[in-house]
Amino acid sequence: GENVEQHPSTLSVQEGDSAVIKCTYSDSASNYFPWYKQELGKRPQLIIDIRSNVGEKKDQRIAVTLNKTAKHFSLHITETQPEDSAVYFCAASPWGNNRLAFGKGNQVVVIP
Amino acid sequence: DVKVTQSSRYLVKRTGEKVFLECVQDMDHENMFWYRQDPGLGLRLIYFSYDVKMKEKGDIPEGYSVSREKKERFSLILESASTNQTSMYLCATTWTSGGAGELFFGEGSRLTVL
16 A cells, blocks of 8 residues: 655744655555645644646645655745644545545644 | 534543444535544544445554444444554545545544553
8 A cells, every 4th residue: 555754753943934844655656645734632634735747736835846756745835934833744645546645744843 | 614523522431341433524525534643653544434334444444343324424433442542533524536635624532541
């Protein structure tokens, strides 16, 4: 099955700086890559996703890039704010398959 | 707004007890999932269901079973709870059929087995 790994496990950034989280996946058939954000004590929520027919997708301060050749995708957060502090999970699955494989999560801490 | 409701936020059970965790969704979603969340291990899929009375094992089904008698309700059952099943359990649903899409999660049920 699919195996997704996230790096680094914890990331601390100064407010206003950028944060980048990278995930690698193992199954070349995977073509759907979502990112979920989980604030302390709350449920995970989808913040952005990308499918393999595009290399990059942006939504305001967040963006995701995909490199299918290298089998990795990254989440970029620009101009970080305290409310960006959370655990971020990446995931991957082949289209047509409901079984998302999640990474172990990254704790992002934005220092005011 | 999609609403996914888990019946219990916090439960404390004893080893060997039978435990039921219930999840109800109000959006007519076909697909429902049970995940387990542990620190440092991320979200691991226990079971999922893509239709009434249909179920498939996820990555860690041992020690668990599920029931889906109605489309809106998906139950996770621990036949004989053990201490290593102490965890946060998250139910999720998605509208897509045959394709991956946004998962909508419940608030979670934190189970402690003594």
